[in-house]
Amino acid sequence: MPLGDDLGSRVRAAAMTWLRQRCTPENPVVWRDELLSFQIEGRTFPLIDNRLGIRKPQGMTAALSILTTYTSEDARAPYEDSVSDDGLLRYKFQGNPQHYTNMGLRVAFEQRVPLMWFFGIKQSLYLPFFPVWIVAVETEQSQVAVALDEAQRHLSVDGVTSEIERRYSQRITKQRLHQPVFRQRVIQAYESVCAMCHLRHRSLLDAAHIIPDREAHGVPAVSNGVSLCKIHHAAYDENILGVRPDYVIEVRADILKEIDGPMLKHGIQEMQNLKLKLPRRRADHPDPELLEERYERFRAAV
Known part of the structure; x- marks a missing residue:
């Protein structure tokens, strides 16, 4: 017709x-x-x-x-x-x-x-x-x-x-x-999961840059990104949380000593020494060199 x-x-x-x-x-x-x-x-x-x-x-x-x-x-x-x-x-x-x-x-x-x-x-x-x-x-x-x-x-x-x-x-x-x-x-590569806390609510997930996109080498590539919930994205950007090149999460030393409510304890402090949940495809894993550069900035903020 x-x-x-x-x-x-x-x-x-x-x-x-x-x-x-x-x-x-x-x-x-x-x-x-x-x-x-x-x-x-x-x-x-x-x-x-x-x-x-x-x-x-x-x-x-x-x-x-x-x-x-x-x-x-x-x-x-x-x-x-x-x-x-x-x-x-x-x-x-x-x-x-x-x-x-x-x-x-x-x-x-x-x-x-x-x-x-x-x-x-x-x-x-x-x-x-x-x-x-x-x-x-x-x-x-x-x-x-x-x-x-x-x-x-x-x-x-x-x-x-x-x-x-x-x-x-x-x-x-x-x-x-x-x-x-x-x-x-990034979110598809991580199967709609926060790489730190494993939250699966897609509307609460961000693609966090390892190297910020305002910098020349902060390219919009999956290897320069991590799927994080909004809390952990903000904590990562504020250098409250860091990620080592071996994908292990660190919490800033002064934050570990703080006493606050359950969000700080369970949402931030308990991330210490956990490992990122990585994408299935190795090509989508965070670039260790970029992680190392960002981790040095985290250490400098401690």
Whole structure:
């Protein structure tokens, strides 16, 4: 049964409404099978392509969504998508620039329609970003520029962006892309458990940086992160708790001597000499060199 002439607008509206309901703050990720089995008006209408990174459905002139495949940190992504100095995502064409999927991105730019972007967190699991917009087609580089925020849609992409605009755009991307992706990848790697106290309430978990992201080598990589509940994250950031390069937890000496309520005793002091619960994959373990650098800062604060 045909869906009608306004197929694109109806599918986009229905899909984004469903995503807002499906992806809650506690569980903002969605599985591949869910995206492939999306239903509208009594029929299945996949939100992603089963083989390609760009979804341009038959009957629609503009692309519906783009997808970034999950890759581990030591592997190379199939397409060299990256964020440029202007804070905008660059999404690569798929093969021939005249391929129908790439043409769908061009039409999305011309019609200024919103898309969905699904970013791989782990195999078959995606963090959705929506709405996003194609704000430039860069033919020579075989790519498009993607805005993650309404404010980014009005940035110049011809190289004359002011320093203030560039920094503002970078901050938007850090808040809307880097931080959420980092959080989800870390929490997924630790199977939604605090590495110190084993709390399993996902809404109370943070992805704690070992080296802060304001520093040049504080990269948003799982190996620079630990899944911690909010109490232990704050204690780690305040150097109340430290983690040795062998993954053993230490409590600051003066804190061990304090007498307070049960939270201090059971929540902080009893962490002394326990070992972090580590991810299953060795590649996701905290980097011992980064832990050692951070541990020296902890020792200096004692």
